[in-house]
Amino acid sequence: MSDAGRPPLLQARDLTRVLEETVPVTLCEDVSLSVDRGELVAVTGPSGSGKSSLLYLLGLLDMPTHGEVLLNGRPTHELSEEERARARLETIGFVFQFHFLLAEFTALENIMIPMRRLHRLSPNEQTARAEEILASLGLRDHMQKRPDQLSGGQRQRVAVARALANDPPLVLADEPTGSLDTHSSEQVFEILYDLVTAQGRTVVAVTHDIEMADRMGRRIRLIDGRVVDDAKNPAFKNPAFNC
Amino acid sequence: MKLLLEIAFTHILGRGRQTLVSIVGVAMGVGFAIAMAALMEGGQVDFIDSLVDTMPHVQITDERRTAQLQPAEVVFEATEFRGLRPRDDPRGILNPTAATASLRSWAPGDLAANLSVSAVVRFGGAERGVSVLGVEPRDLVRVSPIEEDMTVGRFEDLGGQSSGVIVGRSLAERLGADPGDSVTITAAETISRRFKIIGVFETGVVGTDERQVYMLLKSAQVLSGRPNAVNDIRIRLNDPDIAPAVAARAEEMLGYKAVSWQEANEAIFEAFEVRNIIMYTVVGAILLVAGFGIYNIVSIITHEKSRDIAILKSLGFTQEDIRRIFLTEGVLMGGVGSVIGWVLGFWLTVALGAVTLELPGQTTEPVNLPVIYSWLHYAIATMFALSSAAVAGYLPARKAAAQNPVEIIRGAT
Numbered sequence: 221m222s223d224a225g226r227p228p229l230l231q232a233r234d235l236t237r238v239l240e241e242t243v244p245v246t247l248c249e250d251v252s253l254s255v256d257r258g259e260l261v262a263v264t265g266p267s268g269s270g271k272s273s274l275l276y277l278l279g280l281l282d283m284p285t286h287g288e289v290l291l292n293g294r295p296t297h298e299l300s301e302e303e304r305a306r307a308r309l310e311t312i313g314f315v316f317q318f319h320f321l322l323a324e325f326t327a328l329e330n331i332m333i334p335m336r337r338l339h340r341l342s343p344n345e346q347t348a349r350a351e352e353i354l355a356s357l358g359l360r361d362h363m364q365k366r367p368d369q370l371s372g373g374q375r376q377r378v379a380v381a382r383a384l385a386n387d388p389p390l391v392l393a394d395e396p397t398g399s400l401d402t403h404s405s406e407q408v409f410e411i412l413y414d415l416v417t418a419q420g421r422t423v424v425a426v427t428h429d430i431e432m433a434d435r436m437g438r439r440i441r442l443i444d445g446r447v448v449d450d451a452k453n454p455a456f457k458n459p460a461f462n463c
Numbered sequence: 464m465k466l467l468l469e470i471a472f473t474h475i476l477g478r479g480r481q482t483l484v485s486i487v488g489v490a491m492g493v494g495f496a497i498a499m500a501a502l503m504e505g506g507q508v509d510f511i512d513s514l515v516d517t518m519p520h521v522q523i524t525d526e527r528r529t530a531q532l533q534p535a536e537v538v539f540e541a542t543e544f545r546g547l548r549p550r551d552d553p554r555g556i557l558n559p560t561a562a563t564a565s566l567r568s569w570a571p572g573d574l575a576a577n578l579s580v581s582a583v584v585r586f587g588g589a590e591r592g593v594s595v596l597g598v599e600p601r602d603l604v605r606v607s608p609i610e611e612d613m614t615v616g617r618f619e620d621l622g623g624q625s626s627g628v629i630v631g632r633s634l635a636e637r638l639g640a641d642p643g644d645s646v647t648i649t650a651a652e653t654i655s656r657r658f659k660i661i662g663v664f665e666t667g668v669v670g671t672d673e674r675q676v677y678m679l680l681k682s683a684q685v686l687s688g689r690p691n692a693v694n695d696i697r698i699r700l701n702d703p704d705i706a707p708a709v710a711a712r713a714e715e716m717l718g719y720k721a722v723s724w725q726e727a728n729e730a731i732f733e734a735f736e737v738r739n740i741i742m743y744t745v746v747g748a749i750l751l752v753a754g755f756g757i758y759n760i761v762s763i764i765t766h767e768k769s770r771d772i773a774i775l776k777s778l779g780f781t782q783e784d785i786r787r788i789f790l791t792e793g794v795l796m797g798g799v800g801s802v803i804g805w806v807l808g809f810w811l812t813v814a815l816g817a818v819t820l821e822l823p824g825q826t827t828e829p830v831n832l833p834v835i836y837s838w839l840h841y842a843i844a845t846m847f848a849l850s851s852a853a854v855a856g857y858l859p860a861r862k863a864a865a866q867n868p869v870e871i872i873r874g875a876t
Contacts (some may be wrong), residue, residue, distance in 0.1 A: 272873070281777055282869045302781050309779025316872060320774040324473035334778045336466045382778070394872075 229390055229422050230255040234287035235277055237445075247273035248445040250287070257389065258458050260416040261424045262433035265442035271426040272394050273284075274442065278424065279312050279392045280304045289392075292432025308392040309338050313383030317395035319375035321367040327354060327378045328363040334385040353381045357411060373404025380411055391415060397432065405429070417458050467784060470775075471791040474764045481763065485756040486800040489848050492753040493804025494747040496844040498811035501834045503742050505816075507735050509833035510844055514724055516608055517666070519697035520572070520706040523713055524579075525556050543681070559693035562717055570709055572700035575602035579695045580687040584630075586638040593634065593676045595650065596695070597683020606699035609664060609677070613640045616662030618677070625682050629662035631672035650686045658682075691734065701863040728741050747847055753800070754851035761856050765789055765863035773868035782864040789863050793856015795848060801845040809843065817863040 235251040240243050248270045255261055263271045269301055278283040280296055288297040291307055299307065308314075321330045331350040335341055341349060354363050357377045367375050376396065383391055393412060395407035409432055415421045416437070425436070433439050437456035441449035475482045535544055555578075556562055563576045578597035583590060600621040604610045610618045614632060621627055628646070630638075640646055642660050649655040658678060665672055684690050698713075700706055706723035714721040725732070749795040765772070772785055 271661075273869075276869045277871075279777070281872075282867075302783070305776070305779050305781040305784075307779075308777065310671060314777040316774075316777075320770060320872075322470070322473075322771055322774070333466065333775075337779060386779075 226257075227290070228254040229257045229292060230278060230424070231290040231293070232274075232278060232287065233290070235284045235289065236286040237273055237277055238280065238285045246445050248277065248284075248442075251442075251445070251447055252287075253440060253447065253450065255422060255424060257422050258416060259421055259422050259424075260413065260437040260458070261422075262436040262439045263424060263426045263442065264428070264430065264433050264439060267428075269442040270445035271442055273445070275392050275394050275424065275426050279314060280308055281314075300419055309334060310386060311388050311390055313386070313388040313391040315376075315380050315383045315391065315393040315396045317398040319367065319372075319379040320373060321382070326364050326366055327359060327370065327381075330378060331382045331385050332368070333359065334382065338386050340346055340386065341460070350381075350385065352355055354378070357381050358407075371404075373400055373407055376400055376404065376408055377411065380408065382403055384415070391423045393423060395426055395428065397427070397429060399463055405432070409435070464787075467788050468791060470771075471788050471795060474768060474788070475760070475792050475795060478722075478760060478764060479768075481760045482796060485753070485760045485796050486803065488756040489750070489797055489800025489852065490803035490807055492746075492749040493808030493844045493848050494800050494811055496749060496847065497804065497808025497840045499742060499746065500814040500840040500843070501808070501836065502815050502832060503738065503823040503836035504840070505832070508835050510731075514728060515703045517668075518724045518727065519606055520700040520703050520724050521698040521710045521713060521721055522727070523556070523696040523698075523717065523719050525554055525694040526719065526720045528714075528720050555689060555692035555694045556696065556717070556719055559691070559696075563693075563696060566696065566698065566713060566816065570698055570700070570713070571702070571705075572698055573602070573605035575599060575606045575697045576680070576693045577603070577695040577697065578683045578687065578689070578693055580650045580683050582648050582676070582686065584634070584638065584646050584648050584676065586644065586646040589638045591634060591637060591673075593648075594676050595648065595676045595678060595683055595686065597678055597680040597686075599680055600677075603677075603697075606697045609666075612664040612666045612856060614663050614665050615716075615817040620661055621677060621679060624659075624661055625679055626656075626658050626859045627661040627678065628658040629664060629677040630660055631655040631675050632663050632665040633669065634674065634676070635660065635663055637673065648686065650683075650688075654686055656682075656686055663798065677691070684744075696824060700730065743843070746844065747851075750844075750847045750851045753813075753848065754797075754855040756855075757796050757852050758855035758858060760796070761789055761793050762859040764792065765859045769863070769871050772863055772866055773871035777872075785864040786857075786860045789860030790853065790856045793852045793854075793860070796856075797849045797852020800852070801848045804844065804848065805841055808841065809836075819834055 231254045233252050236249050239247060263274060265271050273282070277284050280289065288295050289456040290296065291311060295305065296304065322333070325333070328350050331353060332346050335346040335349065351363060354360060357380065359374060359377055359381065362370055362374055370378065387408060392413070396412065397408050400408060412423050412425060416423050427433050434453070436453060437458065438452045439449070440447055470674065559576055563574060566574055575598060580595045580597065581594045582593055584593050586794055600619045604618055618629060621629055628648070635641065638646065640660055642663055645657045645659045647657050684692055698709065700709060703724065707725055708723040710723040710726065742805060775785065812834050815832050818832045819829055821829045
């Protein structure tokens, strides 16, 4: 799954994150990993093992106490706040356990927010792309609805659509199915799976769902903020990368 | 920026009632500030206008700003003189004909040379201390609005009537004298003459109406025993604003004290300055209080929308973007409040301008509250309001922008 001559899409080197509280809390400790393009990675582990903390560090939402994150081979620890925001806008799509859609905006408007911030497309192109993404996720009839008019599964699909708005190569998902029923969970998983196998994106998803993790291409297990297992799934094939 | 504006709009519309209260607070502040400024500056302008209309723009009297050097001091270079008896100069402006001719040659305006004398008027059993002004009527009417203030007779009727006087209405009433009656006027404690009241004026200023008496210059000179004397030259300029320069030149030329209308009212102008400072301090305080309302609502919104802040950051919005959103909310409320405040302020100004007051202790004429309409009042009030709103929005905006999105997301999950 490696691209010859290109650095990995995402790398973590000796990542440590310590919360400086009355009693310092270590969220991640010396985590090093490398994620190539086209990988579907599950990050698993018991509650409090540092899965989400690792995801926020990889997504440049949080700053490590030690170590560094490299995006497309580029170190990010010296980037300014604005450059980190730009990297998130262009390169990373986030999906959280809860949809976190802006309540006052329709599904279509929510998806267009990152596009409007990036200004890469014209307004008409933005609308067309947002409609296309929503349609591809089975939400053609719900574009003009506000989040409170959608079901939990529909909201989460809109959140996935928003993560894809600027066509990022990397999608980071934090328990994307954690608040959904079985049917909706399966729908969301299939969307994530499709992002990797059909669209060639890279997805790193934190999950408690072992069955779902077993269907993914690679599983990283954390305990007490340390990587205790990092194994590929030989059964996983990604036709987008011919492997 | 349009996106940030849209987000800001949705936030404040989502808090409609509180937003409305904040906007009303700003509108009241701006409205009252405009009305107060209109009233205070209106009063100030009205007062200055009446000063310019009624006062001589430059008045030269026979006083000097510093004591004149004695002849011995001019001749001898000594550090100190003892036992000198100062020379008694006759009161009055020396060589008044030459002085007035010179002034007329360069001062752009009209000029009247007068003699001011303290005197006592008696009629029947009544007796009043007065200030007699000996004038050339044709000259005086060109430097004073006295002709407009005449209620009986014409001021120029004084010309050629060496035994005629024109008195204020209040003085006539207090003496119990009517036009046509003869009054006795005594000046210099010894010289008394009888004069016939040929006219009555009413300026509306109690002090003038009770104490001022006009007669011919010659008559005043005779009455005071000072033939050909003039101790008061009044100049009315075409442009009142050049009065200080004209006064300075006249004083340098003649050596006598020449006072411009601005100098004569220096204390009043200083009081106006103090009053304006107080006014704008009060306006600032009002709008600061209105700013607290905005601070409150923006703080509530930032608290309520903390999850949105986190998600916007995760989407790639910068701290500056977040700051701008909430700052915009504050400024929007300040801006809308200001616009409503303009309407309120205009309406209040119109209402105040319609109020009529009678001030019997000060003037004898009823007056409308003087107001002035100036875009500057609107601009200053708006500037105060927007500044206050910007600060009120900035403080919570800065806090919101600095929030760690991870902490918010953790708290929400």
